[in-house]
Amino acid sequence: MAEYDALLLDHDGVLLTLTDxxxxxxxxxxxxxxxxxxxxxxxxxxxxxxxxxxxxxxxxxxxxxxxxxxxxxxxxxxxxxxxxxxxxxGRKAPYDDVAALDGVDIPTGVVSNNQRRVIHHALDSHDMADWFETVVAREPTLDSLAEKKPEPTYIQAATAAIGASNPLYVGDSATDVVAAERAGVDVAFLRRGHNADATLDTRPTHDVESLHAVVDLL
Known part of the structure; x- marks a missing residue:
């Protein structure tokens, strides 16, 4: 496996807790x-x-x-x-292990189906904006629905924005895994409380239980 030159992460369920x-x-x-x-x-x-x-x-x-x-x-x-x-x-807050990302020394980015304005507000509110070189997410338009994961559009855009050739993408859903496969990049499926028992039709490159384990892959 070639060394990863960037880290891309989903937002909801990976960086911040899900909304009920x-x-x-x-x-x-x-x-x-x-x-x-x-x-x-x-x-x-x-x-x-x-x-x-x-x-x-x-x-x-x-x-x-x-x-x-x-x-x-x-x-x-x-x-x-x-x-x-x-x-x-404070009901939608960073997971405890998000602090592990603070020491990552390769370019990082956020790739999300959520609205871009929500992502920026979350990162600004939790003093995490400086951790990420790029945020690729939806605009609040009807056209954006056709770009959502499992389409590879956002992963490809983030990879290009960072200038990476071999990024690792981290997601918590089946659509994340499929989007990464379509984009031709490795994916770590992150299991948390809401998806601990999930069964995937598409096999991820890595199956991990924390962001600390993700950082170890780098």
């Missing part, structure tokens, strides 16, 4: 009301809360006679406000 699903569903319900749905259904909020696809969004907007762009913007703004408040209240 019930909170995201309630936020999605509020977004539906913002968009003009008077009595939104719980199933619609579930579809809009996480891992939304373009087809799902367009179908949901059509059922409520809404422009998909308006519905998505309402969703993005509500989710951004929810996550910002969770960060500031």
């Amino acid at each position: 699903r019930s909170t995201l569903r309630e936020t999605a319900l509020a977004a539906l009301r913002d968009a003009g749905v008077e009595a939104p259904e719980a199933a619609d909020a579930e579809r809009l809360s996480i891992r939304v696809s373009t087809d799902e969004l367009v179908a949901l907007a059509d059922r409520h006679a809404l422009a998909p762009e308006r519905l998505w913007r309402c969703r993005e703004d509500r989710i951004e406000a929810c996550l910002r408040e969770a960060i500031e209240a």
